[in-house]
Amino acid sequence: MEKGNDLFNINLIDTPGHIDFAVEVERSLRVLDSVVAVFCASSGVQPQTENVWFQAEKHGISKICFINKMDRVGADFFAVLNEIRTKLNAVPLALQIPIGSEDRFEGVIDLITQKALYWTDEYGETIQEKEIPEDYQAETGEYRLKLMETLAESDEMFFDVFFDTEKETTEEIIFDMIKKACQLGRLVPVLCGSAFKNKGVQPLLDAIVAYLPSPDQMPAVKAKDAGTGDTMELKRTEDETFSGLVFKVVIDKHMGKLAMLRIYSGSIQPGDTVQNVRTGESFRISRILQMQSDKTLPVEKGNAGDIVALTGIKDAKTGDSLSSPEHAVLLESITIPAPVIRVSIEPKTNADEKSFSLVLAKIQEEDPSLVVERDRQTGETLLSGLGELHLEVTLEKIRLNHGIEINQGKPKVSYREILTQTVRHREKLSKQNGGSGQFADITFEIGPREDHEPGMEFINQIKGGAVPGEFIPSVEKGFREAMEGGPIGGNPLESMKVVLLDGSAHSNDSHAQDFEVAARDGFRTIGKTCKPKLMEPVMQVEIQTIEEYTGVVTADINKRRGMITSIDEKSGRKIFIAEVPLASTFGYISDLRTLTSGRASISMKLSHYALVPDFMINTLIT
Incomplete structure (x- = not known):
């Protein structure tokens, strides 16, 4: 994107929010420098959002929040702002407030420049800057003061400037303080809009450039010398020795295996030789590609900070370190969540038996959170994953992308055991x-x-x-x-x-x-x-419905061996938070729709493993 006369290159990775695709989030966060967390203005901070947020916290990366769908029924910018504070334990810094909401959402007020921004066409391509409407001036003053006070609380230097009547608090000083506090993780800038209509996207891109760190502003990369095991640091510059991390592998029909690579230091060109530190093998780079959604664009060079795709790397796996053969370095790998659910699968026709095994090997390469194994007792092929949806999407990919129809058994829980x-x-x-x-x-x-x-x-x-x-x-x-x-x-x-x-x-x-x-x-x-005991995965479940269905939802949770931990109310809807054993959640979504005539929503995430009551063991293990 361009800002003024400067040109900025922003590498974007879009990840699913659903907990079943936690590995997509984890491997993306591992190679990203910053995050834009997108919230729905109507439904706010959901359980899976919390999970993704705390994954980002673990990696210590800077964050910006975008409250989306301001034109949706039930949109409430200030309620979501409060949820970011209470549910995510963050310090939100509103840089804007909306002008209207739902079908009356017209634009935003920039609290720094103190101007009203309106999008004058249907798809938000044209921004018109105006004075703040009179009926919004009091609210603007209130939130402008909150912005300044929050900054003052986060930085002693800004505190002195803000409360010194002789010094002017310029926009430039405010920008610098927001950037500093954001990159230190002290607070999180918050913007809003409606991305579907491209409203609010331009200020968001400006905020990414203004407040989030560029690769050369990040600390040096920590690595290990592959030969000696000594800890070392690499500068994030083009003249440093080359290092990069494979964070995803994609099997393309036309180009074969593509290794998605984040380059941390140095640079590479087609024809260069690099080493896979895990295997010790060196290979020649044939092509370097820039990914643009489903399109690929060949590039002549990959520099420190870039995210590119490489062709011709046969044995690459998620988490592999690539480096210069002259100086092999090992980067921190990627944590892969353990699967919690499995299902027996087989091809519907014997003719697909041979290709079936090849396809399963390919999908494991692409998604390391999937595990394929053979049951020693029954000889069945078992596919394990992170949830029902994860397995459903995987099996649908096999059918659509590879033309193999599959018979599947009932989902089974991946239990664990413990000695007492x-x-x-x-x-x-x-x-x-x-x-x-x-x-x-x-x-x-x-x-x-x-x-x-x-x-x-x-x-x-x-x-x-x-x-x-x-x-x-x-x-x-x-x-x-x-x-x-x-x-x-x-x-x-x-x-x-x-x-x-x-x-x-x-x-x-x-x-x-x-x-x-x-x-x-x-x-x-x-x-x-x-005295071994059996342990089962327990899910944290959030159910939103109307008051009328409180009784049936509560009874259903109890029937599933669940325990309600809280009941809240938001915008006239009841919100149940409960812990329910995974074994009792199969088919939960369709059952809940039936019980509530479709007037409920549900989201789940893995909470913990818990001991199975002794009286249930024979029932669960078959």
Whole structure:
């Protein structure tokens, strides 16, 4: 975009807001410098919005808010402003207030320049600047003062300027203070409009340029030297050594595999050789593309700060670091959420069997939050994902993009298990097969972690070399692999603590593999005596409906083993917040529509894992 005589290049990534597509948000946030959070002026801050917001908080990136759909029935700019403050624990800084709302939404008042902006044509391409209408002057004065006071509270320097009657608070000083406070995360600028009619978009773009950081204003990139493991910093400049992160892989029908890359330092051109640090392989870049929605534009160079697509990278995966072969560096990877729901799938016709496997491999490359596995007992192919909608969209893609019709079973919950009691055990493996045999002997304690953190805590208390040091990692590996199948129903263990106490080895017959096997066998032998419990994912559910349906909604939540945590009222609608086990939410959307004659909306996000009541275990595990 152009502002004055300057030209600015803005890389935009649009992500879904639904919680089922959390991986899209996560990998986008990992490579972005800033966020524009879009809120509906009518429905405000929803549960999935909270989830995305706190994902952005985790990455520590600057944010601007845009309250959209000001022309929609029920639009309330000031109510959403308050929700940003209360629900997101943020400090919103209104830079504008709307002129009217719903079908009377005409424009906005810029609180900094103190001018009224009107869009004079149907699609908002022409902006007309006018004086503030008389009936809005009191409100403008009130919110202009709030803006100045909020800035003064966030910055001591501005406080001194604002309350010094001899100094003039110029627009330039205000712009600078907003930029500083925004980039430090002290407050969040808020604008509004109606994007569908292009009203308010131009001031939003100006705010992106004015307040959000450009790549060269960001701190140096933290990385690790792939050879030494030493922590290092890279300048975000073109003359620095090249580094970039693959944040998404797309399989295109015509161009093959496209690796979406954020370039953090240095630059690349077609013909350059770069290294995939994960695989250690080097490859030659054939083409560099700029993505524009569904179109691609070849570019001659990719510079620090750019987001581009590369062709010809065979083994690229989400989270891979690419760098100069002369100086391989490893960037922080991308966190992939664990799937919570799975469904058995198969092609409807035997003719599609071969291509079915290839397609499943492709969709896993594109979306690493999908897991495809084979059920050992039934031989079924299981597809796991982040929610019902996530799986539905994936299966629809397979049908539309690859022409494969699929039979699917009922969705199943991805349960987890946890141990509740610590038990001591000795496991001895001793076999002779003629020649070199197998021998491993370990004594260990196994049980729950005291710090309640996920994953395995492994403590080695072997003394005097009873088990040679080179075999200890194999013991740990064996227990880690054993965690993938718990003692109740073969579900992954949420957490576990293992203390290796004693053991012995044979000078000829002991091998690393033997100690892996002993650890796995020991876990299987002793697992059930550790009093394992089943854990299930629990969803936070928000339901909005009218007063008339309060009774049926409450009864339905209780029927689903849910627990209501709050009931509020907003714009004449009841808002229920509840925690409901995922197993009870299948088909919830259609059931709720039936119960409320279509006069309810529902949104869900994963809250936590909780213990399944003992009386429910046999019902849930089939």
